[in-house]
Amino acid sequence: MANDVVTIPDGYISDYIDGKFRKDTPEEYVRQTIEKRLVNEHEYKRGQVRVEFTLHVGSNKPRVDLAIFENESVPQTQENVRIAIECKKESVSPSAKKDGVGQLKSYMSCCPNCEWGLWTNSLQKFVFRKSVDDEGHITFMEYNDIPSANGTLDDVNRPKRKTLKSASDDNLLFVFRTCHNHIYANDGLQKQQAFFELLKVIFCKIEDERNLPHPLEFYATSDERGSRDGQLTVQKRVGAIFEKVKKRHGKIFDEDAVIELTPRSLAYIVSELQGYSLLNTNIDIKGKAYEEIVGANLRGDRGQFFTPRNVMKMVVEMLDPTDEERVADTSCGTGGFIVMAMTHVMQRIEAELVDEFGPREDWGVDETMAFQERVSDVASRNFFGFDIDRDLAKATKMNMVMNNDGSGNIMQTNSLLPPHEWDMDFKSRLAKAIGRDPKSLVNWKSLAMFDVIVTNPPFGTKIPIKDTSILGQFELAHIWECDKTTGKWTMTDRLQSSVPPEILFVERCTQFLVEGGRMGIVLPDSILGSPGLGYIREWLIANHRIVASLDMHQDTFQPHNGVQTSVLILQKKSQAEKDAEAKTRHVADYDIFMAMVEHVGHDKRGNPIFVRDDDGNEVLVADEDHGAHPVIDDQTTLVPEIFAEWKKQEGIVW
Incomplete structure (x- = not known):
């Protein structure tokens, strides 16, 4: 039930985590989508997350987009940052010198207890786990995803039925776009062919979820994703699921059809999809x-x-x-x-x-x-x-x-x-x-x-x-x-x-x-x-x-x-x-x-339109379950x- 109603100035949005008004930009859209995923899918409490958290690096004071702490009670200092997240607009490349993944790694390095980092531009996503050896040398290993608030590393690598998450808001669209663009960019396929290859993998995901009461087989561990031998293992495992798909859906797939993705791309796509329950998502x-x-x-x-x-x-x-x-x-x-x-x-x-x-x-x-x-x-x-x-x-x-x-x-x-x-x-x-x-x-x-x-x-x-x-x-x-x-x-x-x-x-x-x-x-x-x-x-x-x-x-x-x-x-x-x-x-x-x-809820450009007050400001409704949010008109x-x-x-x- 609504507890409070406030208004949002034109050109601004209300932040999902802290409720502050922030300019409505493409980069902000990405951040808000990630914030909703942190709360609704990964089950972090809003009190664990700080937005635009200031770091101290020598005389510089950069701000990380999102900083996550172990719990709400620990002092929210740079030493206690557990996860750092950087959100960019689509046009920013992960290899960009200033705003790419290198920036994220530098922020993780200056936070002594920051073990995890995530960088995304909504089209691509990179997750790193930081480790430090006895001599203080820092290395970063790429992983499938950051852990959930109450999750384990095993859940990141091989989810169980009870740990599958239902997607929230635009996160599934983000994942589908990321997967499609990865195929299009890396496998030499035209857009339409890339789309149908993605759908083959989605079919395998659904078939695996339906295969009750057997354990899930649609997964790629971080180690598998990072090695040639592991990628081939994923290809064989998912290929076996696709054989079941073809038997069930003979009118859709020819008997001799195969998943025509490279083992590297297939392992990547599987790792992006494996944590979700497509059957239970709204x-x-x-x-x-x-x-x-x-x-x-x-x-x-x-x-x-x-x-x-x-x-x-x-x-x-x-x-x-x-x-x-x-x-x-x-x-x-x-x-x-x-x-x-x-x-x-x-x-x-x-x-x-x-x-x-x-x-x-x-x-x-x-x-x-x-x-x-x-x-x-x-x-x-x-x-x-x-x-x-x-x-x-x-x-x-x-x-x-x-x-x-x-x-x-x-x-x-x-x-x-x-x-x-x-x-x-x-x-x-x-x-x-x-x-x-x-x-x-x-x-x-x-x-x-x-x-x-x-x-x-x-x-x-x-x-x-x-x-x-x-x-x-x-x-x-x-x-x-x-x-x-x-x-x-x-x-x-x-x-x-x-x-x-x-x-x-x-x-x-x-x-x-x-x-x-x-x-x-x-x-x-x-x-x-x-x-x-x-x-x-x-x-x-x-x-x-x-x-x-x-x-x-x-x-x-x-x-x-x-x-x-x-x-x-x-x-x-x-x-x-x-x-x-x-x-x-x-x-x-x-x-x-x-x-x-x-x-009808959107304008001629397809952008959402929200309820406004008599002064033209967007009406913001606050409730205990979902935080402050505007109301679609x-x-x-x-x-x-x-x-x-x-x-x-x-x-x-x-």
């Missing part, structure tokens, strides 16, 4: 890290722009899918929407098992395995994702696996094609998953199979659909004429010469829904407001109940795309409802939930609860 932290690195490497030219996580969460919570409903995203991109929906269902499953087994933290191996098996079963039966981009489909599979092992129904296809033109492998896999005969999937009339669809289709006049065999499946691909007297639109039998894909995806998603099924879809505002597109709005009203319309802020998809968008929540009408309305020529009146989301978090109450008043049941 879904938002994990998803943000994964989707940002995917977007940086696989962003295509087919009108894709990936949906912000807060928007996806809002839409999923409004649709509220259950573990008995089939859920799909027909243009899944990196899989954010489908993973968010699966996470929503996982939380339902976990709540049920908590009622049966007790609190999650008290679960043993049997309870954890029961949860994993139920999640995998639901994911494999009820969650589906399609994308035309082969690499994005593979990335979505990996995203699902990292979160819940539900990769089986993520498939590469052009879902706008007529079903009789679908690839036979795709059609067979889809039919088997939904319990249908592949021969029954013959045209658009045979597609109703999903209860819930969540999607952000590709937009763009630059990627129009012109193929008449595709256009012929859709009423919205026909030319419509408007009666100027009545304003009513009538569909002709003539096809348009080309149609933007988002218009066709609206109708294809409706075709995929069962009667009474519901859809959350992101659409450009032109569909809802342009006079010339009135026929689309008339078609939407004729075929759906328009449950909600959310007008999103223009910066929602920035910094990548400035398209003004809305979110529609639709429920597909039954044929009986449509027939009755056609007979009476009257559509029943009903209320529509409408909202303007004016604050994000209205998407408010919408689902308000919508749920409105839905109850309207008698809408799902």
Whole structure:
């Protein structure tokens, strides 16, 4: 609970450790991320850490970014510094004469009892352990990580299940970036290839975590990382895990696939990842890290722009899918929407098992395995994702696996094609998953199979659909004429010469829904407001109940795309409802939930926006658990609860 509220001057942040206001700079961002890791992952108390601690080196008085002491009670003097940390902005090289790792080593040398040091620029990280021989000669040995407050050196070298840490804030993103950049810089691979090699290693990490109750095998000790023989040992150990990965995920990896990293790079990547529990890390932290690195490497030219996580969460919570409903995203991109929906269902499953087994933290191996098996079963039966981009489909599979092992129904296809033109492998896999005969999937009339669809289709006049065999499946691909007297639109039998894909995806998603099924879809505002597109709005009203319309802020998809968008929540009408309305020529009146989301938590550059007071200063909330922190100005978090109450008043049941 909030205990105090203060304001932060513009251009400053509140330090996570001591609460002082410091200028908001790229270097400060790195330091704040490390501070959060020290407290939340390594479990150091704030009282053990000093920020910008002054050292005395002859007549000079340099300041080390972070100094950590053995405990809160020891005098915080230079003699008692145990760990020294230097944080730099990305542009600073570790070999830089002034600000590189040499600076860190000099600070460690002048602190007689400083055993550990860490240097990072968020792209690279170096950890050193200092030793002094009988003659006073100092040597530095490179290690995987600094020890945690209550950890041991064994935990640094080979973590145990009980010592694995859940990542906090942006630290997992830091690790993924560091690993990817190491591969890119040292293995001679292009960015995209480096990305997929990193994902192979991430798969091995997850496979090892799932291998209950056996000891962890995904590790590289500091000694192994530093020697050729040790690096080869790590390669062999992780290679054995990858063989299990290929057997489990044959649709993702070919039988003869191998990890194509040098032993040195593989040992480095393993050492960076080994201390984390990817399975237990919060879904938002994990998803943000994964989707940002995917977007940086696989962003295509087919009108894709990936949906912000807060928007996806809002839409999923409004649709509220259950573990008995089939859920799909027909243009899944990196899989954010489908993973968010699966996470929503996982939380339902976990709540049920908590009622049966007790609190999650008290679960043993049997309870954890029961949860994993139920999640995998639901994911494999009820969650589906399609994308035309082969690499994005593979990335979505990996995203699902990292979160819940539900990769089986993520498939590469052009879902706008007529079903009789679908690839036979795709059609067979889809039919088997939904319990249908592949021969029954013959045209658009045979597609109703999903209860819930969540999607952000590709937009763009630059990627129009012109193929008449595709256009012929859709009423919205026909030319419509408007009666100027009545304003009513009538569909002709003539096809348009080309149609933007988002218009066709609206109708294809409706075709995929069962009667009474519901859809959350992101659409450009032109569909809802342009006079010339009135026929689309008339078609939407004729075929759906328009449950909600959310007008999103223009910066929602920035910094990548400035398209003004809305979110529609639709429920597909039954044929009986449509027939009755056609007979009476009257559509029943009903209320529509409408909202303007004016604050989405970031600006047009993608930087976070925080709540401000009347004077324009950021509001800082202090609480006992997390220290002082600003509050993200994000209205998407408010919408689902308000919508749920409105839905109850309207008698809408799902």
